[in-house]
Amino acid sequence: MASESCDVCERSVRIAGGIGDLWNFAFESTQGMTLELTDGSEFFLCFECMEELPGDHEPTESDVEALRERTEPVEEDGNSFWHWG
Numbered sequence: 275m276a277s278e279s280c281d282v283c284e285r286s287v288r289i290a291g292g293i294g295d296l297w298n299f300a301f302e303s304t305q306g307m308t309l310e311l312t313d314g315s316e317f318f319l320c321f322e323c324m325e326e327l328p329g330d331h332e333p334t335e336s337d338v339e340a341l342r343e344r345t346e347p348v349e350e351d352g353n354s355f356w357h358w359g
């Protein structure tokens with residue numbers, strides 16, 4: 275297991291350690307994933323934020339930016355020993 279911070283709400287998100295984990299633990303233990311956009315940019319989003327993205331078209335960088343602007347960063351103290359800058 276590892277964790278990464280969501281690019282939208284900034285909370286740390288538990289992710290599977292590898293593709294093997296992903297299939298074994300399925301999505302119960304994984305709370306987010308990297309979203310590869312059609313323009314080649316990548317964002318790591320938790321599932322909650324991903325659900326906020328428009329579902330009627332491929333999300334674009336501006337969709338992610340817009341979502342980030344209307345999402346309050348989550349303050350989290352407990353397990354934030356990862357510092358991603």
Ligand SMILES: [Zn+2]
Pocket residue numbers: 280281282283284285319320321322323324
């Ligand atoms: Zn999020």
